[in-house]
Amino acid sequence: MLQNLNFNSCLPANIRFGLNIVKNELLQAIQQANKSKVFIATDAGLVKTGLIDSITTPLIENGIETIIFSDVEPNPTADTVMRGADLYNENSCDMIIAIGGGSSMDFSKAVGVVVTHSGHILEFRREGGKVITNPIPLLFAIPTTVGTGSEVTAVSIVTDKSAGRKCAISSPNLIPKIAFIDPLLTITLPRHIVAATAIDALVHAIEAYTSLRSNPISDGLALQAMRMIIENLPASYAQPDNIEARTQIHLASTIAGMAFTLGGLGLVHYCSHPMSAVYNVPHGVANAILLPHVIEYNLISNHKKFANIARIFNLN
Numbered sequence: 001m002l003q004n005l006n007f008n009s010c011l012p013a014n015i016r017f018g019l020n021i022v023k024n025e026l027l028q029a030i031q032q033a034n035k036s037k038v039f040i041a042t043d044a045g046l047v048k049t050g051l052i053d054s055i056t057t058p059l060i061e062n063g064i065e066t067i068i069f070s071d072v073e074p075n076p077t078a079d080t081v082m083r084g085a086d087l088y089n090e091n092s093c094d095m096i097i098a099i100g101g102g103s104s105m106d107f108s109k110a111v112g113v114v115v116t117h118s119g120h121i122l123e124f125r126r127e128g129g130k131v132i133t134n135p136i137p138l139l140f141a142i143p144t145t146v147g148t149g150s151e152v153t154a155v156s157i158v159t160d161k162s163a164g165r166k167c168a169i170s171s172p173n174l175i176p177k178i179a180f181i182d183p184l185l186t187i188t189l190p191r192h193i194v195a196a197t198a199i200d201a202l203v204h205a206i207e208a209y210t211s212l213r214s215n216p217i218s219d220g221l222a223l224q225a226m227r228m229i230i231e232n233l234p235a236s237y238a239q240p241d242n243i244e245a246r247t248q249i250h251l252a253s254t255i256a257g258m259a260f261t262l263g264g265l266g267l268v269h270y271c272s273h274p275m276s277a278v279y280n281v282p283h284g285v286a287n288a289i290l291l292p293h294v295i296e297y298n299l300i301s302n303h304k305k306f307a308n309i310a311r312i313f314n315l316n
């Protein structure tokens, strides 16, 4: 069947991928952009591991000032975003680097919106909110988990705690200008986070592939991401120092992010966001719980595509 052949495809992702790519190219990229006061968005756990120091020290030694905001929580709230924006403005920062998982990257995009527009972040929610008209500050993304794909997407998910829901904020302006994908940054990732975030990436690929908005470009990306995740997730989980497996899974999560940027997501994500907003369930865990039920429900919609997925899993 000819699928959705009327579509727009816009994916201006600038990806720099490789072992030690952050160490080798981040400073130069900041200098080339002529920036000198960097707002670093991350979480307390990454500060504790020393990873943030290892990234910021060479910057500081070369005259780049770094303002670190390390209060980003899982499922970042609108209040945290507004606090981050205050810190950015108080220090007159001129760019943002997100280091961490989806929470740090989504938080950074939202801070970028607040510091370039007037109003509260929740006023910019996708459903009926204000339009994001201005470019956000220069944003680099350095993912340290293996699932979110936020480093190449145009969406930020922010939790509205008082309403008990998650809000999507969306604009092509939110796509990070450069995504630095360095598999070495995932070596110390705890196993349960590898499992949860890689399942998130797998769900991105499955939902992009079976979405009503899917198209031949998103299909190609989604199928490739699924193959890489299925082949490499067991080794990536069991052997933290298996660089090859971590490399494959890290890249697959970025490819899955590109797939769903073009093809869209589905019922797993629409149901998992409320679960995370109300019960603070990690996003990937909520997706894992929902996936079998949604597949069973959706199976009748496209037998051919679900059969292709089954073949990738080596199932009959």
Ligand SMILES: [Fe+2]
Residues within 6 Å of the ligand: 148, 200, 204, 269, 283
């Ligand atoms: Fe997701």
